[in-house]
Amino acid sequence: MSFAELHALLPQLILALGATAVLMLGAWWPSRSCWILSGVGLAFAAAISAGLLVPSVAEIGGMFSTAPYARFFTILWSLLVGLTLLLSLRYAETHRFAGAEYTSLVLFAGAGMSLLSAASSLVGLFLGLEAFTLVLYVLIAFNRGDTIGAEAGLKYLVMGAVATGFLAFGIALIYTSSGSFHLPEAMHGLQQGDHMRPLGLAGWAMLLVAIGFKVSLVQFHLWTPDVYQGAPAPVTGLLATGSKGAVFASLIPLFAAMGALAGELNSVLAVLATLSMVGGTLAALPQRNLKRMLAYSSVVHMGYLLLGLMSGGADGQRAVVFYIIVYGIATLGAFGVVTSFSRADGEPQDYETFHGLGYRHPRRCIALSAFLLSLAGIPPMAGFFGKFGIFHAALKSDHQVLALVGILTALVSLYYYLRPIIVLFMQERPAHELRRGWIHEFVVLAVCFSLVLLLGIYPGPLLELIGQVLPQP
Amino acid sequence: MNPLLLFLIPLLPLLGGVFNACCGSRLPQRLVAAVAVLSVAGSFLSSLLLWPLGAGEGTRTVLFSWLQSGGFRADAGILFDPLAAVMTLMVTGVATLIHLYAAGYMEHDENQARFFALLNLFVFAMLCIVLADNLLFLFLGWEGVGFCSYGLIGFWYRKTENASAGRKAFIVTRIGDLFFAIALLWLFREFGTILIEQINARAVELDPLLLTVLTLLLLGGACGKSAQLPLMTWLPDAMAGPTPVSALIHAATMVTAGVYLLCRMFPLVSLSTTGMAAIALVGVLTALYAASCAVAQREIKRVLAYSTMSQIGYMFFAVGVGSVSGAMFHLLTHAFFKALLFMGAGCVIHLAGNENDIYRMGGLKRKSPQVFWLFLIGILCLAGTPLTGGFFSKDEILLTAFARGDGFSAILWGLGVLTAGLTSFYSFRLLYLVFFGEPRQAEKGHSVSPLMLWTLPLLALFGLFGGLLNLPHLFGGHQWLSHWLGQPAGVSLSLGTELGLLLLMLIFFGGGWLIAHLRYRRFPGDEQADWRSFLLNGWQFDRFYEFILVRPYRTVCRFCWQGGDKALIDGIMDGISRLCLHWGGYARKLTTGQVAFYLQGFAWGLLLIVGWFLLSAVK
Amino acid sequence: MIVPLEHVLFLSTILFILGLGCVLARRNLIMILIGVEIMLNAVGLTLVGASAFWQQVDGQIMVIFLMAMTSAEVSISLAMVVYLNRRKGTVDVRAFDEMRG
């Protein structure tokens, strides 16, 4: 690890070392808000450094690339981590979280995500993925107050462990088939007629299972609703946006490396995408709980992302990256609203508690409606251009059937996005007054709301930025 | 004289009507009545002054272009030719008299503004029909008249029967308008223009079948407006309106609009023989049907309504046998004496204390001799006593029919003569029941206002001496009306046959009078024969239409709503949404909460992917 | 190579399936974690076999990473097991199904 490589890894180092420092010092001065704010500072520092420092060396230890693509995502994830910490400041107070541990774990998760997105080799992918999965095991069960937190942690742990097993086995098989971990070469084992091809394909199967778990595609999504409901709201925000987004960010170069070899793979991905979209939508329809509904909706969105990924090409990749950002903002905002409403004795999730809330907390409920409409893909919100990009890419790579399925699920999914809005604004009942929001939550929600609207009206510059950042296949 | 002055005729009533409608309710009642009467009188004067413009070919002027788009052009234009001149004079003249009469009749009514506004708008619409130079402007008047009659029939809207009578009139006439509209559209499709003159001129180019269809459509439109078979059920109910309304609309002007339309389009209509036969047939049948109903009616205004329907039947008969001058002649004389009779009926109702039923009236001769004498003149004209206006016009129609010579016309002539007999019977029956015998009415009637009385003699004069308008050669006349309308001279029959026909007419007139005299001179009391109630209800046509048209329509509508909208379309849509929710329930049950089950989900996922790879590898 | 690659792969696959079976069959949390460990060991074996086959040292470096990660995971899992046991009084997986639907 020459000095130049260390210099290139600076943002991740700031996050990781910062986390350990916070952990150590936290043991002596146990004051909650100061550590969380310092964590926010660290996150923003990492983001700024990733933005400004132009690394000289192209790749670090053959495992992580420092292309603009990686730096772009490092900025994104550290900003996300910063916002999550800012969001959970008041939440930690009421639930008496251990400030230092919480901050360090979240920062570790941030570091893991940016490493994963920067991965240019299977080893790097493995390390990045495992880094933040382990952290999330603890974060999900962090709330010692209630039992369902523990149950959620358990489910995520068991499923995660098994998934890690599959991931590792998949990497091993691909390595055996191609003899190298570095991405472009690792895929050579899959050439037509190569005697190692079935081995490579088996490796890919295992890899897909692990990805299926991490990104909660259909058959592997059963844990998602329980974990989302059980985990504390800010952590669910991080889990929903960060972990899934980072995995997809790492998949883009992976698929770019695959190139023309993805014959059988495309058909499997098509099946997975369709199942996710249809299965997720149907399961979400009768939901009566906001967090479980958002869980199933994330399954549907992963189906759209998979559709975008399969379309490949510059359009497909740009659509996926834009969609990750837009989906991330909307989901973080939605969970931010849930966080700001939550009290010591638990978070308001069932629709019964939301009746007529729209008029007692107009600002937050309008923000929540905006986020839900963006997830549904209704024009003035950013979600529309996300879906527009996905369908544009899908139709360009003539996946007409999948685009049609996407349209139908978008239509049906509108129902469960409208349901909370109806409950909030149209079914007034003399419900009790929920908690007043803190300034920190309003800042985060304001940022998310304005981003959702801005990207919905004028997404041009962001699309161009993504266009430049994409890895040239 | 500048032709644009012609527009004064329709615009004056329009201005009067709009003025009354907008600010009538704030002004004193007398001023409202005055404005209405003056505007119609002004229109009458201007049509008198502009009479020479109508001679010969007539004059054409256009005020502004109403609708102009893509090869279609309809503008507010006037065609003031002899036919229109005569009709305008009659309409405005009778309207002025009736407005005067109405000023007296509606003295005690509180919202006269609405009444006079509608009356003026009605006169404007009627003048649009008469003066229009293109069929669309005529159609505007046509439907405007329909609306005004709807408003006026339902004037006393507190009682829902009046309002529903108005609605019935509007819808039945609207059905007639439908046929007229189709003819209008078809003419435009054929000639690319809707100017009446051009259509009449180029009517020869059309092939016979199309001509017949167009004539039948025009006949349908005319039947709707002039209450002929089969669209006649609305006229008797239309008597629910105030008497001046019945006098103006349902005697003189609106009901004759159908005849006027046929006369206007005569060059086109006369080309199709079957069409003409149909018109004649409809005319005679309606005349017979209406006369038979009039015999058994209990209310004074319903008797007159059926008699109007019968006389209009005669006019259709005249057009059907090809004599426009006969039709117009009868139209003019009928307008005078029928308006007289209706206004007289108004006075009678006032005298009998607002009692309508003639079986509960009587002995009014002693109560007010003036009304009796004027009413008598009207009855004489209606019955067709020799030397009265009614006699000459009806006689000319029957003569022309007889002169055609073919068997079909002969049968129709026979029915015509029979109907003439019936007419004289029910006229005198009405006279005896109302004016002779002991007074049977319940309360004491109140006196008739002078305004109502002094408008009647003028009409009586016109009714009696109407014959001079078109005196046949037999009586030394020179058929002024036929020459004025530019129609061919009257048909020449040998002196013997003409005298014979006159004699026959006299016999039937005398017979009718004699039977009525014997039957009703000393009133024996109310008799209830079932054939009477059949005739009383107008051959039960109302119940018949209710049964085959109105009731099925309601069931179809309800079926469309409940069956079509609710069950079919909404059913499908709601069904799909319930299906999705149902499947959602299944998908939701998948997450049982058991970690072991989730791991099995994992295993299924693995099998799915590996199986797929094996499958594709095998392919 | 001393032993042909196929044998190594065959053995590790069997080991992997055994681990997976243990995970699916067992209801006790600790036994599930043991099953996962078996799966990860199978992966280690494959990697060593592959690096021997390709005459490279990358595989073995990956095994080191793998072992480091496995130990981290085991420590966190066991900490979670202790926490769950204290909270729920049992380690049986079937007890944890409050959230469903």
Add this chain to the structure above:
Amino acid sequence: MTASVAVHFPLLSLLLWLPLGGTLLCLLFRHSGNLCRWASLLTTVAVLCLSLWMAFQSLGGNGWLFYEDAAWIEPFGIRYMLGMDGISLLLVLLTALLQVAAILISWQQKEHPAFFYALILVMETGIIGVFLALDLVMFYLFWELMLIPMFFLIGVWGHENRVYAAVKFFFFTLAGSLCLLLAIISLYLIHGGQTGEYTFALEALRQTVLTPGTEMILYVGFMLAFIVKVPLFPFHTWLPDAHTEAPPAGSVDLAGLLLKTGVYGMIRFAFPLFPGAAERSLPLLAVLSLVGIFYAAWVAYAQTDLKRVIAYSSVAHLGFVILGLAAWNQLAWEGSLLLMINHGITTGALFVMIAMISDRAGTRELEHLGGLWSVFPNLSAFFLLFCLASLGLPGLANFSGEILVLFGTFKAQPLWGGLAVAGVVFSAAYMLRVVQSSLWGESKVLQRSDDLGPREWLILIPLALLVVLLGVYPAPVLDFLREPVSLLLATGGMP
């Protein structure tokens, strides 16, 4: 088509974004209902004056009266293109007028006034945007922007089962518009493939060469969105529910404007882009519209709620408009567009009147109404006038449009014209039933007995004058329509 006007100030953008300014004002003053009320009224009146001034500015102009073009989202080739010709000018005028009426009619809005007025103004922007947009994606954006305010208007301020009506409205329209989205993207890709230039501009996309098969599929995608919105026969069941549950302002906008966007979409986008497929679909359109005319008239007769009758009457009238379009000649098209505008005014006025009547009589059920004339003579006079106009009485608004449509349709296809004329009789049947059961007869128990107030006079007089003027002298409107219609028809390839 070059821009014919020298004004370089972006008038169209001002017209488009002015209502949004009003929305911000409303949200700013949200604590005092009165300030919101006046702010929104001022905005709508300002939009009306601006559109009137633009109308006078472009008297006798031809081609694009006003035109604006700017880059918006380069990566996808989406441009900010606004264009106004005779047709869109008239529709913008109609929008501005009815929005003022909507604000005036809901003057005493009690619950959440700020939120209410803000939504109405956002909808105005959406509608004006639909009428001006020339870029397909921009058109789609404004097309969906209209949905959210209406969804909230029906859902929050509606009557009993407002949620069902709001969701049904949203779903019907969104289903159609998602097909539109797919069709737009595929057309964009085909065009890009052929000419290498990826753009959504209407002019450019008109040059794409399409095989009959793909042209028909894309045409169906476009038409589905517009047919649901018009609404044509099988897709109309959302309209009566939406109308019955919507608040007065919502109904005025829904009937007066939202239905027109469907027809506008057809003549601006669907027919010019796919002329071949359009001509093949004309008989089907005609059949659907004819069935719609009869079916809606029959169902309207069986209704018991006043608003539902007027809703079904709108379905019948718009069946006429589509029939006019299906006849595909200059006369019929000018007639159907004139009828569209007249229908907007008449039905808008009718809904305004229904709001006034239900305030006074306390109910909208036809059985419980009755004898209004004796208690409210002025109100009833206006209501009778608007009912007659809707009935198609000559000399009033709807007749001039209807008769031109009939002439045009009869010239093209006599059978269609003849059947359509029969439809007019049925419209008389249900309209007179409404008048009969509400105005005539003995007056039943009433909540208020004061006749028209000054505010109500202010709404009704201009509407009444317009209804009479458009019936007696529609020439100025037809002059605006003549040139754009001939242009659209020329591109359609038929005389």
